[in-house]
Amino acid sequence: MNQPLLTANGLIKHFPTRGGVVRAVDGVDLEIQQGETLGLVGESGCGKSTLGRLILGLIAPDAGQMALQGDNPASVSNGAAHFRRRVQIVFQDPYRSLNPRRSIGDAIAEPLLIHHLETKKMVRSRVAQLLQEVGLDPSVIDRYPHQFSGGQRQRVGIARALAVQPELLVLDEPVSALDVSVQAQIVHLLAQLQQQRSLSYLFISHNLGVVRHMADRVAVMYLGKIVELASVRELYAAPCHPYTRALLDAVPEPDPAQPLEAQLRGDAPDPIAVPSGCRFHPRCQLARRVAQEAEESIEIGNVQRVPLVCHNQEPALREVVPGHFSACHFAEQLMPLQHAAAPTIEGKVAV
């Protein structure tokens, strides 16, 4: 396989607060290939946005390394402009990520001028071309953000990110603030741009439905760690981590014939008080099931028993089937049943 576009090893970011240390990102390794979309999913507070900011170089990790293909790692830690040009971001909220007092033409031109990619004379025609690429009429170049709808503003945000010809885009909940009828437009636009420019995406979202249609591979995060990583097909059809499975079960499908059962109890625990052993063990149904037959088990709050190993030993992210990683001591117990019942899933959006 080719050298990945982005490689990150052992990334750690802790935030000291008055209440204790928030372990937002707590040892994450990941790779993103050129032209690939890596989906990053998890509930609020799991650290997915912090990981996105680390990858952008907006904040420095406490530990760990990151490298872009062909770059020496030092350039990343220096926050060099060169690195910034190669990795850009599209934010969730197109209302707040554009300056209301600047025309959108100016907003898109700014990165081009900062990175000395265009002269002041030529920049306007380049901006007009970018607007066209994201499906906006170039005649809107002098308008202000309030004159656009949410979906159109998100197109402006994408044009601004693309202006400096990045190789990797961090998409942080790019469609979550948009109406459903407009979401799909942006999803299709992103897929089209990726194909034309062979872009890589880190697609951060809590919406598992959208991720399924955008990503090639998906990483599931829980309390600062990646607990499962697999191709989108594998992950949705045969999840090998009980958290992923419960998360998928919790998504209400727009189909009255598929009633929902709430599998996960309680809220995600505080990233200040991370549970011992496997971080998921206090909420894990699989652990409770396995405990009934396990040789050694331990009682935790609310008269539940979990296997001792879940309570004492942090599971490593290991390859359960080729290309499918899970951080669960008992990942194998989830497999056979599910492989049998795996539905067929089409690949991501084709353009």
Place this chain on the structure above:
Amino acid sequence: MVSSLLQVQNLSVRFGTVTVVDGIDLSINPGETLALVGESGCGKSVTALSILRLLPAPGIISGGGVAWTGQDLLKLPLRALNDLRGGDIATIWQDPLAALNPVLPIGTPIIEALVRHRNLSSAEARTVAIETLQRVGIAQAEKRLKDYPHQLSGGQRQRVMIAAAIAGKPKLLIADEPTTALDVSVQAQILELLRGLIRDTGTAMLLITHDLGVVAQIANRVAVMYAGQIVEQGTTAQIFEHPQHPYTQGLLLATPRLHGDSMPLPIPGVVPPPGRWPTGCRFKTRCPLYTQPTCDDMPPLMPAGEAQPARCWFAGTPAWDKAKVEA
């Protein structure tokens, strides 16, 4: 025929000169959950606020009526209306942090509502408040009564707001995007909780949401709103299995799914904001079935009086087959 609990007739709402809700009819029977579905700016939340006359200025109800078990809510003296608010008609809002008073312990609004609306002594109200908090899944409820909103997680705050709404056993719950701010795992728990409540207490619910997944899980009937109007109404099964209006069909196709083969289908264009609605059919600018001059006249809800009326001259025609192929 069962007499309905709440009947909204030809309701219109204006903000200044801009019409936001344009002549909608709704009715909710006892024990029934009606979902009012639509995208931002379609008028669904304004409709909910109008029912209890909670419209913020400069919003005014410019026409129509709201009947509650026969009484006209729009003409009711404020005193009598206040007896209903938080009593027989209770509300759940999207953002519990905004709805709960940050300087009062969470038990206070629950107890206050019970004393005010159900004539309980404060000791009795306290007991009911504890029972209700337990019921919505708050552990150590007695201790928790004295906690402040900031000490709870988002999911717990939403449970507290639900507890405050249901403690007095209302006949109707108005829930405006009750799970939108929550993670899916918490959302699933809250939906299960609401379903259980409806089953056990026979409370009716008006559920305002943009999320068709939530609708499918909990509603008996569905009304779809677009640009201030109801464009389709029917039972949940009818709406999901045989959507008649091109907008309803499009919404279902645009919603990303975990299962099945269909890709989310974009609906072209943008939701027209109030004040910029097209003449005639308001969906015509985005509709693949747009035909001149037919669609330049406003279609009525057709067929009138049927169980699943749709506001479209071509109701029932599959609108997106061609678009699906192109996408």
